[in-house]
Amino acid sequence: MGETITFIIFAAVAIAGAATMLMARNPVYSAVGLLSTMFAIAILYILLDAHLVAVVQVIIYAGAVMTLFLFVIMLIGVDRPGAYGERPLSQRIMTGVVAVGFFAALALAGRQAWVTGSSAFGAPDLNGTIETVADELFGTWTIVFLATVILLTIAALGTIALAYFDQDAEEEGAS
Amino acid sequence: MTDYLWLLVALPLAGAVVNLFIGRRLGEKVAGWFGFGIVAAAFLIAFFAGVGFLGGDKLAETVLFFSWIPSVGADVAFLWDPLSVLLTLIVTGVGALIHLYSIGYMHGDARFPRFFAFLNLFIASMLILVLASNYALMFVGWELVGLSSYLLISFWFEKPSAAAAGKKAFIVNRIGDWGFLVALMIIFATFGTFDFQTIFAETPVLFGVGAGTITAITLLLFVGAAGKSAQIPLYIWLPDAMEGPTPVSALIHAATMVTAGVFMIARSAVLFDYAPTTAAIVAVVGAATALLAAVIAVAQTDIKKVLAYSTISQLGYMVLAVGVGAYSAGLFHLTTHAFFKALLFLGAGSVIHALAGEQDMRRMGGLRKVMPVTFITMGIAWLSIAGIIPFSGFWSKDEILAATFAKGGWWIGLWAIGIVVALITAFYMTRLFVMTFLGDSRAPEGVHPHESPATMTTPLIILAVFSAGIGGLNTPWQLVFEHYLEPAFAGVMHPAEAEFSTLFWLGAVALLVAVTGIVIAWRRYGRAELPAEDGSFWTNALGAFGVDDFYGRWIVAPGRRVAEWWASVFDPKVIDGGVHGIARLVTGSGDELRILQSGQVRWYASGVAIASVVLLVLFLILGGAF
Amino acid sequence: MTVTVTWYLLLGAALFSMGVAGVMIRRNALIMFMSIELMLNSVNLTFVAISKDLGLIEGQVAALFVMVIAAAEVTIGLAIIVAIFRKKASANVDELAELKG
Numbered sequence: 001m002g003e004t005i006t007f008i009i010f011a012a013v014a015i016a017g018a019a020t021m022l023m024a025r026n027p028v029y030s031a032v033g034l035l036s037t038m039f040a041i042a043i044l045y046i047l048l049d050a051h052l053v054a055v056v057q058v059i060i061y062a063g064a065v066m067t068l069f070l071f072v073i074m075l076i077g078v079d080r081p082g083a084y085g086e087r088p089l090s091q092r093i094m095t096g097v098v099a100v101g102f103f104a105a106l107a108l109a110g111r112q113a114w115v116t117g118s119s120a121f122g123a124p125d126l127n128g129t130i131e132t133v134a135d136e137l138f139g140t141w142t143i144v145f146l147a148t149v150i151l152l153t154i155a156a157l158g159t160i161a162l163a164y165f166d167q168d169a170e171e172e173g174a175s
Numbered sequence: 176m177t178d179y180l181w182l183l184v185a186l187p188l189a190g191a192v193v194n195l196f197i198g199r200r201l202g203e204k205v206a207g208w209f210g211f212g213i214v215a216a217a218f219l220i221a222f223f224a225g226v227g228f229l230g231g232d233k234l235a236e237t238v239l240f241f242s243w244i245p246s247v248g249a250d251v252a253f254l255w256d257p258l259s260v261l262l263t264l265i266v267t268g269v270g271a272l273i274h275l276y277s278i279g280y281m282h283g284d285a286r287f288p289r290f291f292a293f294l295n296l297f298i299a300s301m302l303i304l305v306l307a308s309n310y311a312l313m314f315v316g317w318e319l320v321g322l323s324s325y326l327l328i329s330f331w332f333e334k335p336s337a338a339a340a341g342k343k344a345f346i347v348n349r350i351g352d353w354g355f356l357v358a359l360m361i362i363f364a365t366f367g368t369f370d371f372q373t374i375f376a377e378t379p380v381l382f383g384v385g386a387g388t389i390t391a392i393t394l395l396l397f398v399g400a401a402g403k404s405a406q407i408p409l410y411i412w413l414p415d416a417m418e419g420p421t422p423v424s425a426l427i428h429a430a431t432m433v434t435a436g437v438f439m440i441a442r443s444a445v446l447f448d449y450a451p452t453t454a455a456i457v458a459v460v461g462a463a464t465a466l467l468a469a470v471i472a473v474a475q476t477d478i479k480k481v482l483a484y485s486t487i488s489q490l491g492y493m494v495l496a497v498g499v500g501a502y503s504a505g506l507f508h509l510t511t512h513a514f515f516k517a518l519l520f521l522g523a524g525s526v527i528h529a530l531a532g533e534q535d536m537r538r539m540g541g542l543r544k545v546m547p548v549t550f551i552t553m554g555i556a557w558l559s560i561a562g563i564i565p566f567s568g569f570w571s572k573d574e575i576l577a578a579t580f581a582k583g584g585w586w587i588g589l590w591a592i593g594i595v596v597a598l599i600t601a602f603y604m605t606r607l608f609v610m611t612f613l614g615d616s617r618a619p620e621g622v623h624p625h626e627s628p629a630t631m632t633t634p635l636i637i638l639a640v641f642s643a644g645i646g647g648l649n650t651p652w653q654l655v656f657e658h659y660l661e662p663a664f665a666g667v668m669h670p671a672e673a674e675f676s677t678l679f680w681l682g683a684v685a686l687l688v689a690v691t692g693i694v695i696a697w698r699r700y701g702r703a704e705l706p707a708e709d710g711s712f713w714t715n716a717l718g719a720f721g722v723d724d725f726y727g728r729w730i731v732a733p734g735r736r737v738a739e740w741w742a743s744v745f746d747p748k749v750i751d752g753g754v755h756g757i758a759r760l761v762t763g764s765g766d767e768l769r770i771l772q773s774g775q776v777r778w779y780a781s782g783v784a785i786a787s788v789v790l791l792v793l794f795l796i797l798g799g800a801f
Numbered sequence: 802m803t804v805t806v807t808w809y810l811l812l813g814a815a816l817f818s819m820g821v822a823g824v825m826i827r828r829n830a831l832i833m834f835m836s837i838e839l840m841l842n843s844v845n846l847t848f849v850a851i852s853k854d855l856g857l858i859e860g861q862v863a864a865l866f867v868m869v870i871a872a873a874e875v876t877i878g879l880a881i882i883v884a885i886f887r888k889k890a891s892a893n894v895d896e897l898a899e900l901k902g
Contacts, residue, residue, distance in 0.1 A: 007804045011812050018819045018839055027831055034835050037816070041842055044809070050849045050861050053868075057845075060868055065838065065875050072879045073831055076886045092826065094781065099822040101788040106814035109795050136858045137865065148869045155873035159880040776894045777833070781825045 006047060014040035027073050031066060038062045052133045179220050180238050180253050183263065183306065186213050187299035191292045198288020207278035210291030214274050214298055218267035225260030229659060237308050237372070248368030249311035258663035261506065262305040262438055265513050269430045270298050272634035276521050277422040279630035280528060290330060294426070297323035301431050305438065309369040310359055313439070317355065317403070320432050321348045327427060328419040340415035347412040351402015351436075358395035361388065375445040384449050393446050393453040396439065397460075404436030405487045406464045406494055411723055413487055417479040421524030424479060429486050429516035434509050437493045441502050444667040448500070458498025458579075462592045465491025467720075469599040473606070474708060474716030477534050478523045481607050484719075485560070486516055488596060492575055495589060501578035501670040503657040507649050508571035510656075514645060515559040515568055518638035522553035525631055526611060529624040536607065537705060541616035545624045548632045550612050552639035557608045559642045561601040562689040564682075567646035569689075572597065573682050574649065578670045580681055594688055601692025609700040617705075651678050809850035816843035830882050830894045834875070841871045 013036060020033025038061045045054035137145055190213035198206045227233040235256030243251050253259070274294060281290050300323050304316025322345075329341030359369070365381075365388055366374045382389050400406070405413040416428050427433070440447060440457070447454050465488045472484035489512050496505030527534055529546060543550040559568035576597075580590040618624065626632065649656035699706055708717075715721070771782075816839060823836025845864040852860020889896060 004804050007808065011808075014812065014816060015819075018816055021832070021835055021839065022819060022823050022826070027829055030832050030835060034839060037839065038842060041846055044812075044846065045849055047804075048809070048849050048853045050852070050864070053845075053849055053861050053864050056865060056868060060872055061838075061842070065872055068875060068879055069831065069835060072883060075883065076831070095822050095825045098781070098784050098788055098825065099818040102784075102791070102821055103814050103818040105788060105791045105795060106817070107811060109791075132858055133861055133865070136862045141862055141866075144866065148866060148873075152869065152873050155876045159876050162877075162880040162884050774899060777825055777828070780833075784821050784825060 003047060007044065010040040010043045010047075013037070014044070028070070031069050031073060034069075035062055035066045038066065049127060052130050180224060180255060180306070181240060182220055183217050183253075183267075184299050184302050186217050187295040187302070189213070190295035191299065194288045194292035194295065198292060201288065203282065203287050204278075206288040206291055207274075207281075210295055211271060211274035211278065213295060214267055214271040217298070217302075218264065218271050221260065221263040221267055224255070225257075225264065228257045228260055228662070235662060244311070247311065247363060248370035248373060249309050250370075251312060252308040253306040254308035254371060255306070256663045257660050258438075258441065258506070259306050261510070261660070262434075263302060265510060266298060266301050266305065266431050269513055269517050269638075270294075270301075270426060272637055273422050273426045273430075273517065273521070276425075276524070276631050276634045277420075279628045280422055280524055281420065286330070290327075290420070293323060293326045293330070294422075297327065297427060297432070301435070304435055308371055310362060310371070310374075311369040313442075314355060314359060317399075317435065317439075318352065320435060321345060321352070321403075324348070324416070324427050324432055327423040328416045330419055330423065334418065337418040340412075340418040344412040344416050347409050348402050351399045351409055354395045354398025354402070356399075358392050358399065361392050361395070365392070371442065378445050378449055382449055385451060386449060389446055390450040390452050393443070393450040394456070396443055396446070397453060397457055400436030400440050400494070401460070402436070403439075404433050404490045404494065406436070406460050406491065407467065408722075410464060410468065410487050411726065414480055414483045414719065417477070417483050421479065421520055421527060424483070425517045425520035425524070428483065429520050430513035433486060433490055434493070434513070437490065437497060437505060437509055440494075440497045441506055444497075444502050444664055447497070448668050454498050454500065456498075458495050458586070458589055461491045461494030461496075461498055462589045462596075463491070464488070465495065465596045466592055466599075469596045469603065471716050471719050473599060473603045474713045475603075476536055476708075476717070478526065478536050478539070478607060478611065479520075479534055481536075481603060482516070482519055482523060485519075485600070485604065488600060489516065489560070492572065492593070492596070495579065495593065496575040499575075499579050499582060499586065499589075499670060500668065501575060502664055502667065503649075503660045504571070504574040504578050504670070506660060507656050508575055510648075511559065511567040511571040511642070511645055514638050515556040515566075515642040518552060518556040518635060518642055519560070521631070521635055521638065522549050522556065525549045525627040525635065526624075528627055528631070530618060533618065536610040538617050538619060539611045540614045540618070541612070542624055543612040546612075546626045548626060548635060552632075552635040553612070554608065555639045555643050557604050561604050561693060562597055562685055563693075564686060565646060566643055567641075569682075569686065570646035570649055573678075573685050576685055577678050577681050581670070581672060581677070594685065597685055598688045598692045601689040602696045605693045605696035606700050609697060610705070613701060651675065806850050806854040810847060813843045813847040813850070816840075816846070828893050828895050830885075833894060834878055834882070838871060838875065841867060 017033040017035070017037030017040060021030045021037065024030045024033060038057060042054045042057040042062070045051075045057060190210055194201070194206050194210060201209065235254065237252050237254050239250055239252040241251050243249050274291065277290065277294065281287055284290065297320065300316055300319030302316070304313055304320055307313035307316055325341045325345040328344050329338045332338045332341070362374065363369065366377055368374065378389065398409075402409045413428055413433070417424055419427075447457070468484045468487035468491060472481050472488065475481045475484060489508070493505045493508050493512070496502070496508060525546065526539065526542060526549060529542070529549075530539065533539065555566065559566035562569045562572045576590055576593045579586055579593060616624075647655075820836045820838075820840035820843060823839065824833050827833055827836065845867050848860045848864045848867070850860075852858065852864075
């Protein structure tokens with residue numbers, strides 16, 4: 001029972017955050033909306049016994065990624081509201097159609113389970129702790145893990161490169 | 176000796192190639208004598224290889240070089256029999272003399288070596304035609320000869336009239352060639368081969384006299400012959416062909432190429448034997464051509480044009496002969512004509528050369544004192560063509576007329592036409608001779624005629640000797656020529672023979688007629704003042720009775736209009752329009768599709784999103800989720 | 802009524818659709834990017850939910866990997882946006898139409 005209520009509350013929070021992100025004029029508001037969505041999702045992870053994932057979600061996503069977003073928003077200075085004009089109506093309609101279409105397709109795809117109202121989760125006690133996940137991660141998926149390490153390194157290098165080259169070009173352009 | 180026959184064609188071809196590529200470096204003298212030497216060598220080879228036929232017991236040989244298209248009986252092979260030997264000797268003999276003459280005549284021309292290259296090419300082509308053992312190879316020679324003629328007529332192509340004349344000759348010839356080709360197709364369809372000996376052996380087996388197929392074949396063959404041998408209605412190219420240098424006129428348009436048609440009919444004698452209808456048509460066309468051309472020749476003022484129409488007229492005689500079935504008579508006239516017509520042309524060339532390019536007879540005269548050799552040799556030719564005994568022309572022309580008369584019935588009408596033509600021939604040739612050589616000089620100021628150099632007069636003398644004496648080959652008492660040719664016409668019906676007394680009286684009539692013509696012309700033109708030639712007859716005849724204009728109005732102009740329509744309407748609108756239309760379609764659709772490339776990220780994202788939805792729904796439907 | 806996996810899946814679908822709408826409708830590059838992050842999150846949610854439903858831990862492993870990659874992607878993406886902003890002084894993606902055909 002408690003689980004249901006928790007789910008409903010935080011699902012609502014997630015949706016609300018997403019809606020804010022979509023519709024806010026001020027980008028900072030959008031960022032905060034997304035942030036709250038991420039927190040809500042983290043709670044939902046806990047409900048799903050995915051403890052490690054939840055914590056990582058908070059640390060990485062909410063803690064690093066969204067912070068980074070906010071940095072950039074501040075840096076670029078687009079926090080002034082209303083900097084961009086209205087969307088034409090046709091685009092909005094199309095967007096609405098597409099979004100609703102997606103949702104409908106996905107929903108209808110799973111409607112058997114939905115209609116019949118299948119029972120609760122198949123594996124009630126998954127135990128998504130660090131040990132369990134680590135066993136999988138460093139056991140079966142070692143190579144994939146190492147590949148992501150490389151990926152992160154490359155990403156970092158790429159960012160540095162972008163920053164530097166841009167600076168060089170600016171300096172040359174100015175001089 | 177027949178092992179060397181391939182040299183007959185190879186040598187002139189090699190000579191042509193040599194003169195074409197390094198002739199300029201060889202220099203005039205070497206190039207010219209080299210070209211002459213080649214043809215002279217060919218003549219000697221032919222002579223020694225063919226002299227065996229004179230005895231009458233040597234058999235015809237087919238010399239095979241290589242199989243070309245075995246399935247249709249077309250091989251590169253020569254048929255070496257009395258007929259081909261005769262033509263080969265004429266072509267190489269007269270050809271050699273004309274090469275020699277050209278050394279002097281073409282002296283100083285900018286393209287001297289090329290002239291000899293083309294002449295050699297012509298000799299090679301003509302020999303292929305004459306020596307071929309099958310219709311396919313003969314047609315190859317036929318076409319090559321047409322090409323050589325075109326090259327030589329428009330040799331001075333800077334003159335627009337020369338270029339146009341070459342084009343006209345080639346195109347009119349082509350019409351004849353169409354006939355030849357269709358005949359070849361029917362021959363192949365009927366006999367399955369092109370080989371002469373096979374066809375001639377099969378004809379009596381497969382067909383009776385007057386069979387429709389053979390009539391069709393022979394009629395179409397005659398169309399081809401009419402094109403090459405300038406018979407009605409395809410003679411119009413020959414007068415224009417006088418634009419070429421005079422040696423060309425002598426060689427090609429008097430002695431050799433134009434006789435190819437007659438030769439072809441003679442070669443196909445077996446076929447014509449089996450198609451009496453065609454033979455009658457051939458004879459009538461020949462006679463009509465002879466008459467028309469002779470009448471036109473009367474009024475011409477250009478010396479070469481007179482000779483051109485005279486050639487057409489004499490070809491008419493030859494065609495009449497083969498139409499009547501007197502093949503050896505026709506070929507004999509071909510031989511004598513080759514000599515005296517070549518002589519006439521070369522002499523005219525000598526005169527033109529002496530008068531610095533003057534060709535209008537009204538401005539000639541009194542040349543006999545200044546050019547004695549030319550005068551005498553041309554005099555011999557004149558008497559020969561007029562048909563005066565004992566010169567060769569008398570004997571050959573007379574034989575044709577006798578054979579025509581001997582057929583009896585309505586053929587005598589053709590004989591009468593032949594006699595009238597003899598009269599007119601004597602008349603206009605005398606007119607030519609008198610206007611050119613006798614009387615006082617009418618040349619304009621500053622023109623000092625002189626005799627031509629030895630390279631030009633030597634051939635004249637040689638030809639004159641032959642023109643005078645060769646008649647002895649076929650007198651009624653000594654039919655050497657006819658006997659010689661007999662093996663070649665083994666399966667052919669003999670023409671009607673006349674009794675000796677009839678021959679005598681016919682000969683007397685012909686001689687009388689000729690003398691009459693000479694006397695009339697002599698008295699008319701031998702006076703101090705040239706008579707006026709400005710009546711309606713003279714004007715019409717001078718203009719060749721407007722035949723060219725007629726063709727131009729009714730055939731050429733409509734053809735040109737059709738071509739213009741196609742070029743200006745069909746081609747730009749339909750074909751170009753189609754091509755442009757495709758291009759426009761591509762660019763147009765590209766313009767329309769360009770909208771998709773808006774460069775906007777969100778547009779692309781939208782595209783992806785929409786596509787994803789669609790695909791998702793699709794997969795769900797296919798997976799049976801609904 | 803108990804919470805079934807379907808609820809989570811539906812929630813994931815809804816968030817995903819909203820992310821798609823965000824990408825299509827917003828002009829600000831940063832907000833577009835955030836929408837993409839939202840989409841990634843919704844997928845993560847789906848992964849984890851199904852992992853619990855099937856009893857397999859791979860779902861959570863996959864979610865972790867997705868997070869790693871999302872982090873890397875955000876790094877590069879924001880660097881690019883900053884670079885573009887330096888050039889054009891605007892983060893309006895509509896103005897980045899240089900690939901227009």
